[in-house]
Amino acid sequence: MNQVLTTPPAVGAPRPWKFPQSTTTSTAAGTPVHVFDRPGQYVATVRVTIAMPLIAEPRELEGIATIMSRTLDEGTELRSANDFAAALERHGAAYGVDVSSDALHVEISVPVSHLAPAVQLLAEAVTRPAFNPADVGRHVTIRLGEINQERANAGYRAREAFAANLFDPSTRRSRPTAGTPDTIRPLTNVQVAGFYRDNIGPGRAQILFAGDATGVDVAAIVDEAFGGWTSASGPAVDTPEPLYIPGDRVVLVDRPGSVQSQLLIGCAGPDRRDPAWGAAAVANHVVGGTITSRVDTVLREEKGYTYGTRTSFAAPRKGGTFSLGGAVRTEVTGAAIGDALRILREARDGLTEQEVQEAKDSLIRTAPLRYEQADSVAQQVGSNIANGVPIGFADTYLAQIAATTAAEATDAYRRYVGTDGLLVVVVGEAKDIRPQLTALELGDLIDLS
Amino acid sequence: MPLTYPIAEQTLDNGLRVVVSSDRAVPIVAVNLWYDVGSRHEPPGLTGFAHLFEHLMFQGSRNVASGQHFSLLETAGASLNASTFFDRTNYFESLPSGGLDLALWLEADRMGYLLDAVNQENLDNQRDVVKEEKRQSYDNRPYGDSYERLVKLTFPADHPYAHMTIGSMADLDAASVEDVHAFFRTYYGPNNAVLTIVGDVAEEDAFDAAKRYFGHLPAVPKPPAAPDGTIGPLTEVRRDDVVSDVPSDLVTMMFRLPVDGTPELDAAGLALDILAAGQSGRLNRRLVRDEQIAQSVSGGALPLIGGVSFGTLTGIASDGVDLQKVEDALLEEIEKLAEHGITGDELATVQAQAERDWLEQLATCAGRADEISHHALLFGDPNRINTRIDQVKAVTVEQVQAAAAQWIRASGRAQVTYRQSETAGEQA
Numbered sequence: 001m002n003q004v005l006t007t008p009p010a011v012g013a014p015r016p017w018k019f020p021q022s023t024t025t026s027t028a029a030g031t032p033v034h035v036f037d038r039p040g041q042y043v044a045t046v047r048v049t050i051a052m053p054l055i056a057e058p059r060e061l062e063g064i065a066t067i068m069s070r071t072l073d074e075g076t077e078l079r080s081a082n083d084f085a086a087a088l089e090r091h092g093a094a095y096g097v098d099v100s101s102d103a104l105h106v107e108i109s110v111p112v113s114h115l116a117p118a119v120q121l122l123a124e125a126v127t128r129p130a131f132n133p134a135d136v137g138r139h140v141t142i143r144l145g146e147i148n149q150e151r152a153n154a155g156y157r158a159r160e161a162f163a164a165n166l167f168d169p170s171t172r173r174s175r176p177t178a179g180t181p182d183t184i185r186p187l188t189n190v191q192v193a194g195f196y197r198d199n200i201g202p203g204r205a206q207i208l209f210a211g212d213a214t215g216v217d218v219a220a221i222v223d224e225a226f227g228g229w230t231s232a233s234g235p236a237v238d239t240p241e242p243l244y245i246p247g248d249r250v251v252l253v254d255r256p257g258s259v260q261s262q263l264l265i266g267c268a269g270p271d272r273r274d275p276a277w278g279a280a281a282v283a284n285h286v287v288g289g290t291i292t293s294r295v296d297t298v299l300r301e302e303k304g305y306t307y308g309t310r311t312s313f314a315a316p317r318k319g320g321t322f323s324l325g326g327a328v329r330t331e332v333t334g335a336a337i338g339d340a341l342r343i344l345r346e347a348r349d350g351l352t353e354q355e356v357q358e359a360k361d362s363l364i365r366t367a368p369l370r371y372e373q374a375d376s377v378a379q380q381v382g383s384n385i386a387n388g389v390p391i392g393f394a395d396t397y398l399a400q401i402a403a404t405t406a407a408e409a410t411d412a413y414r415r416y417v418g419t420d421g422l423l424v425v426v427v428g429e430a431k432d433i434r435p436q437l438t439a440l441e442l443g444d445l446i447d448l449s
Numbered sequence: 450m451p452l453t454y455p456i457a458e459q460t461l462d463n464g465l466r467v468v469v470s471s472d473r474a475v476p477i478v479a480v481n482l483w484y485d486v487g488s489r490h491e492p493p494g495l496t497g498f499a500h501l502f503e504h505l506m507f508q509g510s511r512n513v514a515s516g517q518h519f520s521l522l523e524t525a526g527a528s529l530n531a532s533t534f535f536d537r538t539n540y541f542e543s544l545p546s547g548g549l550d551l552a553l554w555l556e557a558d559r560m561g562y563l564l565d566a567v568n569q570e571n572l573d574n575q576r577d578v579v580k581e582e583k584r585q586s587y588d589n590r591p592y593g594d595s596y597e598r599l600v601k602l603t604f605p606a607d608h609p610y611a612h613m614t615i616g617s618m619a620d621l622d623a624a625s626v627e628d629v630h631a632f633f634r635t636y637y638g639p640n641n642a643v644l645t646i647v648g649d650v651a652e653e654d655a656f657d658a659a660k661r662y663f664g665h666l667p668a669v670p671k672p673p674a675a676p677d678g679t680i681g682p683l684t685e686v687r688r689d690d691v692v693s694d695v696p697s698d699l700v701t702m703m704f705r706l707p708v709d710g711t712p713e714l715d716a717a718g719l720a721l722d723i724l725a726a727g728q729s730g731r732l733n734r735r736l737v738r739d740e741q742i743a744q745s746v747s748g749g750a751l752p753l754i755g756g757v758s759f760g761t762l763t764g765i766a767s768d769g770v771d772l773q774k775v776e777d778a779l780l781e782e783i784e785k786l787a788e789h790g791i792t793g794d795e796l797a798t799v800q801a802q803a804e805r806d807w808l809e810q811l812a813t814c815a816g817r818a819d820e821i822s823h824h825a826l827l828f829g830d831p832n833r834i835n836t837r838i839d840q841v842k843a844v845t846v847e848q849v850q851a852a853a854a855q856w857i858r859a860s861g862r863a864q865v866t867y868r869q870s871e872t873a874g875e876q877a
């Protein structure tokens with residue numbers, strides 16, 4: 001008979017792990033192609049990452065980059081929107097675009113057995129879009145409807161108010177990536193085509209493949225599809241450093257009928273250029289990165305105020321943010337904010353050796369899980385390119401984490417969180433929340449509806 | 450052609466079914482437990498209990514302190530969670546393979562000895578957390594109660610699928626520690642679960658480890674089966690028209706569908722995909738692209754094991770468009786498919802999409818472990834993960850039309866609409 005073990009069994013040392021290596025070639029048009037061969041990954045991701053800083057958008061046409069990106073596949077020089085979708089989906093492919101502060105990502109995921117025809121279609125969307133007036137007009141209308149949906153979403157409202165009150169109005173990131181009704185409504189297909197012409201070309205792009213490349217000449221397939229790409233677009237402009245608004249203040253966004261308050265509390269943070277990027281991640285893990293971290297131990301597990309909150313350091317190419325986000329019960333909103341701010345500020349006094357060691361173990365040992373699937377490799381590398389760091393930055397990041405001491409983690413945290421004040425955004429039933437907030441003495445209160 | 454993921458299976462003396470799929474190419478291992486208890490098993494008055502355990506199972510057990518389950522596994526590099534559904538609950542973690550013993554020990558301790566740690570204090574606390582989960586996931590978002598309304602219309606009140614997994618807050622409020630203990634003693638035992646281990650471990654070592662940590666746990670008396678939910682298609686239209694502060698008007702329909710594991714359900718699912726999936730689906734082409742009366746359309750089948758499944762179709766009206774137009778167009782397309790069928794090209798497209806979805810689901814150890822547990826628990830055959838695509842590809846255009854004609858009809862549907870207050874006012 002087995003004896004029942006009353007203490008946890010020992011954990012064996014993990015096998016060494018490194019971020020997957022790539023083979024890099026170039027298309028005839030000069031676009032770098034990075035192939036990550038991932039045996040056993042039968043669904044491949046092919047991702048085209050194109051430098052496209054949003055500051056290239058005219059102020060009065062913000063969102064033009066998003067509309068341009070969303071209409072790439074809505075009719076090409078060769079096919080109507082309906083025919084393009086039918087052809088792509090017939091190969092079992094899924095297509096998507098993503099616009100960030102610094103880059104446009106266009107990608108397909110497709111069974112490797114259908115790679116060549118799907119990559120041809122991807123190239124058709126990226127290099128030969130038609131921008132027909134009807135298709136652009138339809139996407140303007142869809143974007144306007146989407147804005148209505150966003151305004152009804154508490155989490156979105158919180159993010160919008162956070163950006164608008166953390167960044168100076170001169171910083172593009174103070175306003176929504178995908179534009180606002182007044183900047184979207186006037187867009188024409190001629191303007192969209194012009195923006196494409198000025199900003200999208202082979203010299204600004206890098207192409208990634210992640211998947212099982214056994215017996216497949218990926219570089220040749222990509223070159224066949226993208227080698228003839230020509231464009232008059234110049235190099236991407238350099239995004240200026242963002243300007244932050246310092247100080248303690250509260251922004252209360254009224255959302256009548258809310259049964260919870262959506263919180264977003266934060267400040268400026270580092271970006272990947274900062275050698276303490278890894279140390280900041282360690283500190284974040286301790287303070288609010290998981291269910292066992294300091295914030296949720298109190299807000300969720302002790303007090304039952306929330307289904308869960310999380311903190312994060314996030315950053316595009318230049319200038320990051322720290323934030324704590326989550327939803328709490330309306331009647332305990334003030335108490336929850338008070339607890340959250342106390343925990344965030346107390347963390348400045350120091351993170352313990354044990355906390356930091358556990359956070360480092362968790363962040364380092366979960367790496368092979370994070371990059372198990374082909375698509376997650378392509379996502380990570382695309383994001384590295386967009387952020388201006390080497391494509392193997394994941395290894396650098398893990399090395400930074402491994403080298404982080406408790407003092408360094410605390411120091412990275414203290415440099416940002418609570419140093420120049422904290423912005424508190426609350427989205428909820430304002431008439432019930434306001435009296436709870438004034439009792440907390442959080443600085444200026446800004447009311448938004 | 451079938452896939453070739455290896456599958457080995459053993460049943461321990463206490464009835465625990467263990468399935469192992471070794472994959473030495475990755476340095477990680479996935480552990481996944483499916484318990485044969487979901488919201489369909491919950492008797493009246495105990496709704497939300499299966500889901501409540503999804504919370505209580507992380508509050509400690511005989512040899513594990515509260516919070517320690519998470520902290521031990523996170524430090525070992527795990528990603529972990531649990532989920533509750535109509536048919537089952539599952540608990541899972543993936544981690545570097547040196548942590549396999551730890552994961553199994555933690556799962557075994559809570560399977561065998563959870564109740565040592567379930568007391569009034571953590572019941573009260575987790576009940577509060579569940580209420581916040583309900584507010585966040587259902588109450589505080591537009592259309593958040595649409596599924597709850599749809600299943601109520603689609604199934605009779607006492608039907609196992611007539612309530613959502615989150616359950617009734619009144620039932621949770623009324624729950625005593627003893628109710629909670631009794632529910633656990635009924636459903637949580639080795640003979641009511643499947644344990645799957647996938648990844649960087651040799652088959653024999655995985656079976657040995659499963660025996661080492663679970664072998665001593667006693668079987669529970671055979672749990673009561675879930676009530677039989679077998680029921681045919683809806684034969685009438687059941688409506689629930691909601692007026693509320695929504696951003697856009699929305700119509701959503703639910704249909705009863707055949708039970709999971711049958712070619713009829715696969716065919717019905719493909720029919721819904723032909724209508725609603727992707728950019729090339731019939732509804733997107735017509736409502737969003739050509740007529741531009743809808744901002745978006747969506748839909749699909751939700752396979753279930755208890756005698757019947759269901760599927761949905763949803764359309765959000767474009768600004769200024771009467772929702773009735775969207776509803777009419779949806780119904781027209783539904784009837785057109787049932788009466789005139791589909792093309793071979795349409796079928797090949799949704800089959801190709803289903804194949805990609807399936808390969809992606811199996812692309813991680815965690816995804817594979819989940820599907821192995823699923824097919825072992827609900828169908829008694831984990832090898833089905835290797836033949837699933839062939840089953841979907843074997844469906845013919847005739848079968849799709851026949852399933853649609855029987856199950857997806859304008860005259861047999863549940864329907865919920867949401868209209869903005871002002872539009873509704875004009876109509877009144």
